[in-house]
């Protein structure tokens with residue numbers, strides 16, 4: 667990225683502790699700008715002392731970015747048209763989103779949420795106060811879909827538990843063989859819908875998974891998953907996020923009680939506060955071919 671206010675960034679009193687708060691459910695923070703830079707094409711990227719914005723993950727972009735606005739001290743509002751990961755190398759070089767050359771939590775690297783403002787005249791600068799507000803309606807719709815997907819995964823694993831001919835060597839948060847994590851190829855969350863794609867190829871068969879009974883009884887398994895999710899939701903556990911720190915790259919975990927058992931799963935996204943707040947969940951299974959399982963998790 668070009669025209670980086672590196673000096674401002676490192677002299678800023680808040681540079682050492684840039685906090686994210688999206689995982690607490692927050693959609694609004696009074697903040698101070700820690701650094702700004704211009705991307706090729708002119709967009710301004712703002713990094714702030716505290717942000718409620720959930721940026722799109724650059725490694726596993728399942729939950730889309732929050733949108734909203736930034737308001738400066740004079741009441742001028744700028745649309746936040748994208749929220750991305752920004753990584754700063756040990757040498758002070760900035761990299762954004764897909765251009766980040768290292769994995770998360772690489773030694774010496776720092777990771778921040780970048781608020782993208784596509785206004786060439788935007789004059790936000792380091793040290794200035796700014797109000798950051800994420801669109802709460804969009805956040806809730808994404809959180810409901812994301813929380814529903816955290817019910818679908820373990821419910822799927824339980825429903826398919828009879829299809830393993832041997833122990834695949836990996837279990838989920840509730841102790842079932844982890845089909846979800848072993849076969850997942852992509853996961854895409856949108857407002858009120860999560861679409862997961864699984865590949866049941868050679869390596870899954872080698873691990874002992876029998877795909878044929880699944881293909882032959884797809885509706886049966888679908889019903890099993892939906893029944894289990896409804897049962898879990900009727901107990902209406904709270905959903906909490908356990909965070910190991912409050913910076914963007916800190917490890918965070920989704921927690922809820924499912925069927926009387928405490929479940930904890932790594933997750934960097936946003937969620938509802940309880941299982942009932944998700945609303946009605948409906949899962950549908952489709953196998954377009956023998957090696958592909960597509961699961962759509964709808965919320966309403």
Ligand SMILES: [Zn+2]
Pocket residue numbers: 812816920932933934935
């Ligand atoms: Zn998640």
